[in-house]
Amino acid sequence: MPTLYLREQGAVLRKVGERLVVTKGEEVLEDVPIIHVDQVVVMGNVQLTTPAVALLLRKEVDVVFLSSRGRFRGRLVTTGSKFARLRHAQLRMLDEEKAVLAVARELVAAKLINQAHLLERLGARRAAREIERDVRKARRASSLDGLRGHEGAAGARYFAALRRLIPSEWGFVKRTYHPPPDPVNALLSLGYTLLLKDAVAAAQLVGLDPYLGFFHALDYGRPSLALDLIEPFRPLVDGLVLGWIVERKVSPRDFRPARREDGAVLLDDEARTRYFRAYERQME
Template sequence: MPNLYVTEPGARLEIEAGRWLVSLGDEVQLSVPATRVEQVVIAGGVGVTTPALGLLLDRGIGLVLLTLGGAFRGRLSAGVGKNVGLRRQQYRRAEDPAFCLALSTAFVAGKLGNARTLCLRLDATNDDPTTLGVVADLHRLIAALDEAPDRDAVLGIEGQGGRRYFDAFRRHLDPPWELPRRARRPPPDPVNALLSLLYTLLHESCYSALDAVGLDPYCGYYHAERYGRASLASDLMEEFRPIIADSVALWLLNKQILSLSDFRPVGEGRGVHLSQDAWRHVATAYQRRLATTVRPPGVSRAISYQKVLEVQARALRRVIEGEDSAYAPFRTR
């Protein structure tokens, strides 16, 4: 259990005898060995005791705070990386347009390539004209990335690819689920709300992977610099959106793990939130997906997606430091 999720209103996270305890009133809801947790995610009105905060800081375990709707509020961490030389190199690289373009192209190629693979999996019999058209368009757009003159051009290609990909994605949603369009701030319907929550969880997983290898998650190369945005985490997560977050969403929806009653409108113009039961289902499914094992190129054994995130973060670090000439995004078969 690399991630521990606590979402029950009024719950309290404690540490006792080397175990994380999630308590509600006087009743212990969950007990987990402290050594098994690498990150804690809490949502809504959840409390954390001072001894628990102390252990999180002592062990460098991140504490991520979300709203009940899944929006990011903040993060507690033990401090920034201590490798000043690496971070100086990272910042210098961000001033190099050619370097930023090369990484931007790689991130988007990984995203569109994995989106194409997911589309092929969804249409296993190759008999849906819409999905086959999307697959062909994604192949064309991936090739067009080689000719992109700057990051704005890459953004345009990504936008085209994203729109076409969601044309196929919505085709493979079983009733009663619908996705009229991708919208997020705030998400206006259940499918958008679920996708936004899963993207938030994935973003925080990428943040932790980058932090673990000594990189500054806020200094990115593709996503524009903006106050408070962890741009490098947004960069890294692109190639994993289809194969982690979107795959989990489709499983939860089409397997009827979630129902329409699990979502409720918050108020006029404030979007849709998940129920407590839905939160638990999402956290469990996301954690299960991170634990799924794959064998990346150049790795001799199968490793979990959680570990793949760190492998890719280390690959990115090697490119930044000049040990490798180019970044190879993770591509699933």
């Protein structure tokens, strides 16, 4: 169990010796040795006792907090970065416009190449050729705004091609972020959030600041570098979602309306557990 997902609302994570024990009332939901856990993902209203937090910090287990809907909230981190020079170099690089554009172009190009490969595998060869042309345009972009324009246009073509591969019963029209109005968008958003929490952890692990990115604009509370880093990997999530739909591993009946009246839909608990496992396998 490399990743322990805590999804049961009202549950409590406790330390018992060198074990992590998850309880709700008198019921024990999970009981695992700390040595078997690389990451803990806390979703929504789940409590962590102080001894449990201390154990997780001492063992350097990554702890990620998501909302009950699956949106990224933050991470539990130990003492400050020991990589001051690396972070200083990152800051200096952000002041060099040519360097920023060069990094951003390669990130976008890598994403588009992987999108084209996925479309090719799915038999959408014409759309794949169009995305390949977008790769060349992205690599010739002379500004970040121009690059974002190419990326946005390619994204519209890409999701239009995916829509034609998805049965109409799924109600997928276009990529919609917040809130996800249909099951396909809900699966995509949840998968991208899982990518994001891994990218934040990876950046901090090597000493980079996950909030100082190149392609994504800097904004309060936005992990811009982590968002940059997941761009080339988004097609992995897309492929997982398409595979689930085509192989009938999930159906529209596995979703329910969110409690908030904003039109969002959520994956039910049983299917979400399977989705987390599928994501972990996809990333291996």
